[in-house]
Amino acid sequence: MSHGIQVKRPVFGPRVARIGLYAFLIVSAAFFLLPLLLIISNSLKPLEEIRQGNLLALPVRPTFDAWITAWKSACTGLECGGVRPGLWNSIKIAVPSVAISTLVGALNGYALAQWKSRRANLIMLLVTIGLFIPYQAMLYPTVKILSSMGLFRTYAGIVLVHVIYGLPYTTLLFRNFYVGVPDEISRAARMEGASFLRTFWSVILPISTNILVVVAILQFTGIWNDYLLGLIFAGNDNLPMTVQLTNIVNNARGSVSPNVNMAAAVITAIPTLVVYFLSGRYFVRGIAAGAVKG
Amino acid sequence: MKTWLHRQTFNPDITVAVFFGVVAIFFYGSILWTGYMSLTRSTLIPSYEVIGFDQYVKLFTNYRWLVSCLNMVIFGVLFIVGTLSFGTILAILADRRIQAESLFRTIFLYPLAVSLIVTGLSWRWVLDPVNGLQGLMRNAGWESFTFDWLTNPDRAIYTLVIASIWHSSGLVMVIVLAGLRGVDNDLWKAIRMEGIPLWRAYLQVIFPGMRPVIASCVVLLMSEVIRGYDLVIAMTKGGPGIATEMPAKFAVDFYFARVNLGLASAASIVMLLLSLLMLLPYFYSEFRKRT
Numbered sequence: 001m002s003h004g005i006q007v008k009r010p011v012f013g014p015r016v017a018r019i020g021l022y023a024f025l026i027v028s029a030a031f032f033l034l035p036l037l038l039i040i041s042n043s044l045k046p047l048e049e050i051r052q053g054n055l056l057a058l059p060v061r062p063t064f065d066a067w068i069t070a071w072k073s074a075c076t077g078l079e080c081g082g083v084r085p086g087l088w089n090s091i092k093i094a095v096p097s098v099a100i101s102t103l104v105g106a107l108n109g110y111a112l113a114q115w116k117s118r119r120a121n122l123i124m125l126l127v128t129i130g131l132f133i134p135y136q137a138m139l140y141p142t143v144k145i146l147s148s149m150g151l152f153r154t155y156a157g158i159v160l161v162h163v164i165y166g167l168p169y170t171t172l173l174f175r176n177f178y179v180g181v182p183d184e185i186s187r188a189a190r191m192e193g194a195s196f197l198r199t200f201w202s203v204i205l206p207i208s209t210n211i212l213v214v215v216a217i218l219q220f221t222g223i224w225n226d227y228l229l230g231l232i233f234a235g236n237d238n239l240p241m242t243v244q245l246t247n248i249v250n251n252a253r254g255s256v257s258p259n260v261n262m263a264a265a266v267i268t269a270i271p272t273l274v275v276y277f278l279s280g281r282y283f284v285r286g287i288a289a290g291a292v293k294g
Numbered sequence: 295m296k297t298w299l300h301r302q303t304f305n306p307d308i309t310v311a312v313f314f315g316v317v318a319i320f321f322y323g324s325i326l327w328t329g330y331m332s333l334t335r336s337t338l339i340p341s342y343e344v345i346g347f348d349q350y351v352k353l354f355t356n357y358r359w360l361v362s363c364l365n366m367v368i369f370g371v372l373f374i375v376g377t378l379s380f381g382t383i384l385a386i387l388a389d390r391r392i393q394a395e396s397l398f399r400t401i402f403l404y405p406l407a408v409s410l411i412v413t414g415l416s417w418r419w420v421l422d423p424v425n426g427l428q429g430l431m432r433n434a435g436w437e438s439f440t441f442d443w444l445t446n447p448d449r450a451i452y453t454l455v456i457a458s459i460w461h462s463s464g465l466v467m468v469i470v471l472a473g474l475r476g477v478d479n480d481l482w483k484a485i486r487m488e489g490i491p492l493w494r495a496y497l498q499v500i501f502p503g504m505r506p507v508i509a510s511c512v513v514l515l516m517s518e519v520i521r522g523y524d525l526v527i528a529m530t531k532g533g534p535g536i537a538t539e540m541p542a543k544f545a546v547d548f549y550f551a552r553v554n555l556g557l558a559s560a561a562s563i564v565m566l567l568l569s570l571l572m573l574l575p576y577f578y579s580e581f582r583k584r585t
Contacts, residue, residue, distance in 0.1 A: 021387055028384060029401045032460065035416035036404075042419075055420070055430050108313040111306035123314060125577065130321045132517045132569050136545040136562035140331065140555065141324035164320050171313065196305050225409030227524045232550065242411045246528060249415060258425065261415070269412045276407035280400060287406065287465060288472050 036269075043067060043263035050259050070263035076247035083264050086244030090224055090271075092155065093240055097162035098219045101170050105215060106208060108167065109174025110200050114186060124175075130168040135228060138165075146233065153235030161233045162223050170215050177211045178204070214286040217279055221272050241268045325566065332559035340555055349560035359561065362539040369451055369458075369540070370519035376459045377515055378508070381466025386496065388467065389474045403464040410461065414528025417457040418444065447537035450530055454538060458525060462518065466511050473507035474500070509576055516572045520565055541565050 038055055044062040072082040112120070142161060143152055151157035185207070189199040205212075230240035239247075245268045249261045276283050332349050334341045353359050384402055388395055405413065420426050423442040431439035443449035477500060485495045501508065523542040530538040541561060548558035 021390065021392070024383075025387055025392065025398055028380075029398060032401050032405060032464075035413075035420050035460070036408075038420055039416050050425075053425060053429050053433055055426060107309055111309035111313070114306040115310050123310075126322070127314075127317055129570070129573065129577075130317055132513075132573055133321060133325065134521050134542065134562065134565045134569055136542060136549075136558075137328050137566040138321060138324035139546070139562075140549055140559065141327040142320065144327075145320070145324075164316060167313070168317060168321070196309070221407055225411070227409070227411050227527070228546070242409055242524075245415070246411060258419065262419065265412050265415050269408050272407040272409070273404065276404055277400075280396075280403075283407070284399075284403065284468055287403075287468050 039262040040266055043070075043259050043266055045259055047257060047259060050257075066257070066259035066263040067267070069257070069260045070248070070267060074248045074260050074264060075251050076244050077251060083241055083244050083248065083267055086239060086241035087267070089234070089238045089244075090241040093158055093162065093230070093234065093238065094220055094223045097159050097166070097223050098216055100159070101163045101166035101219055102212060102216045104163070105167060105170025106174045106205065106212065107197075107200055108171040109176075110178050110204055111196075112171065112175045113178035113181070114196075124172075127168045127172060131172070135165070139232065143232070153233065155235075155238050158230065158234040158238060161229055162226070165229065166219055166222070170219060173215050173218075174208075174211060177208070181207070210282075213279070214282050217275060217282055218286040220275060221283075224272050328559045328562050328566075331555055332563050334556055336555035336559070338553045338555070349556045350564075352557060353560045353564065356557075358536055358539055359541070359544055361536050362541045362544045365451055365538060366519060366522070366540055369454055369522070370516070372452070372455045373458050373462075373519060374512060374515045376455060377462045377466055378511060380459060381463040381511070382470050384463060384467040385470035385474055388471055399467075402467055405461045406464050408461070410524035411528045413457055413461050414525045417453065417460070418529045421453050421456075444530070445534055447534045450534060450537045454522075454525060454529060457529060458518075458522075461525075462515065465514070469507060469511050470504070473504045477503070506579075509579075513573060513576050517569060520569050520572075 041058055042050060042055065043066050044064070045059040046061060046063050046065060049057070049060060070082055072084050073080050074082045076086075112124070146152040146157045146160070151160060181204070185203060186199055189203045194203070224240075225242065226240065227242040227246070230243050234240060234243070245264050248264050330342075330344075331340060333344045333346060335343070335345050335348070388399060388402075392398065421441070421444045423429065423445055426444075428439060428441045431441075443453045481499065481503075485499060490499070521542055522540050523546065526532060526538055526540050526543050532539040532543055542565065545558050545561040545565065548554045548561065
């Protein structure tokens, strides 16, 4: 977060208020940490300890057995391969989806920022509304369009859906960024005789690294955490991790071993958490930028 | 290829046209198609014969749909009020020169990186009457302790509220905090000189000046409410009974599990209209501001 201008704020005066403030912060922190810590701690317990029913107790004999089961032999239905295939599917889906939707979004955003037309405002409005359209109002026609192209329930299909559904969002983020980039840069490139694409690729992209990282992180988090689109469009061979996880948990055999379910949930959450912890500043900036849409 | 590129001396029009074409087909085209389907008697297979608004009549006489809508309103109001208040309080506190600010911020924000599926499952386990909090308290000797909201049809909706406040408060905190950091220092000086108590300063001076920031929070949270699907699936699957059904789940169920295309389309169009209705005031003010 920006520490650029540290403004002096009046501090709560009395010591009591100060203590109350920290008490509130600590209780809030406990509320936020509770679910994560509980599922991590319980995923490390052997089944006998789980059966004792003390959710808060720390594992007496911590073991990774539940993790290993969740990783490679928990049953998602008839198949018992754990979340491992789901992890691979999610990576396979997320990497190209994030890369394409980010780069194409940057190109579109730059084009829209350069595009001088009286209709520009109207188009921006229509694109912004696009962000708020519930998926349900587009799902069935998207299924039909993909079916007619032979892409429904295929790997290419799910990537295409993530790219298209993500484009208005990435485009707007980039457009808002490029509107603030001085026009002289593009004009200079044009004077040199560079084409639009050439200018974008060799002049604009290199000065966009920060926003590229921000958008890529947002897209990665969104696509990795997606459930609905994966469920409908990915097809049985490419089900992402979130879908595999719910299948493991809802599997009849799954209900007997909560520690395995919890381990599977933690494994599913790890990639985005790692990205969050490694990229905190960018992540926060992305949320703030993405929030003020339009 | 190269000569073609060269002839495009400096022309963003093509990119804009392609992009807008994609948006027009996949977004607006799909909406039109869904709207059309909602006026037909399509069930398993699409039928293209328009029969008028029968599906909407069926929809609003469908008990499950009405319960879903009522649930969405209850959930939405509690979730938005709760998340806004909690997030704002956290933002105010984080703006008060506290120790370990970045540690607290990291903790408050990490749920945003967690999927709603994992969020829902985690809270389902924590609130599970047998293995969760209730069982824990009873095991500890407090036999009469009861916290069975998750399995209580009258209370289950509130468990969704708890989980989603947990998930989204950080978002409000970030946005409001960014707004607070932008408040002019002179304003604070004036407040101190006038001797206005802090709570009044926030309620009557600072927040009224941040209306656009708060409006964008509300818009974001509303669109989360209308789209809410994953959390319900992971946490309650709409149950117990139909106690936590939501419109988004209703539509998906009727598209794919019950294959009633016409009814699902009608439900989707109602969701869409609701979203637009909520956005309208926001866009109106944004648009007027710019022109």
